[in-house]
């Protein structure tokens with residue numbers, strides 16, 4: 001196995017002096033290619049901050065994030081945006097689908113934004129695995145929550161990113177749908193050799209991961 005993602009001495013402090021919040025306080029993390037990792041911890045422990053740093057959505061106060069050999073702090077904002085679009089797929093709790101675009105258009109949206117041609121065969125395969133092949137012409141509003149989240153997963157996988165980052169992807173779903181969605185995410189990541197890092201509050205969902213990373217007060221605890 002090879003390391004796809006690594007952090008060293010990662011810190012993110014918000015504010016200064018008495019109001020300083022140490023959201024991340026020295027995180028050393030190493031994630032191997034193709035693994036499915038759950039990040040757990042109480043509210044305010046630093047999970048979303050960590051995911052934002054891993055995805056290059058925000059810059060750390062100090063420390064390093066290296067993805068596929070690329071150290072993110074060495075990239076300009078513009079380079080980081082391109083790197084993110086090409087190498088990282090994001091899945092959020094509230095799906096973030098575009099209501100005026102149908103399912104297929106939503107799935108390929110980030111690829112077209114990047115000026116690339118979608119790999120139709122690959123995406124159809126992903127859509128099929130996620131049970132969306134009969135829904136490609138539907139608008140998001142006509143889908144259930146679970147179906148909308150599956151569209152968001154297909155969109156995240158469509159550009160074949162090395163890493164998929166998911167922030168509470170099942171937060172708005174009932175237990176059975178959550179199990180299904182995470183099971184599918186696990187299957188697709190295995191099938192397409194993608195690394196998945198997922199935040200969850202739900203211990204049962206966390207148990208579905210290959211590894212669990214627990215974070216407390218901005219630090220990883222074992």
Ligand SMILES: Nc1ncnc2c1ncn2[C@@H]1O[C@H](COP(=O)(O)OP(=O)(O)OP(=O)(O)O)[C@@H](O)[C@H]1O
Pocket residue numbers: 014015021022023041042043044045046047048049050
């Ligand atoms: N932009 C910000 N400005 C100031 N403080 C922030 C900011 N973002 C997060 N924090 C603080 O950093 C700490 C970690 O927040 P974070 O959102 O990473 O926690 P979390 O574990 O994801 O929480 P939750 O499970 O509730 O989403 C919290 O104390 C939070 O209040």
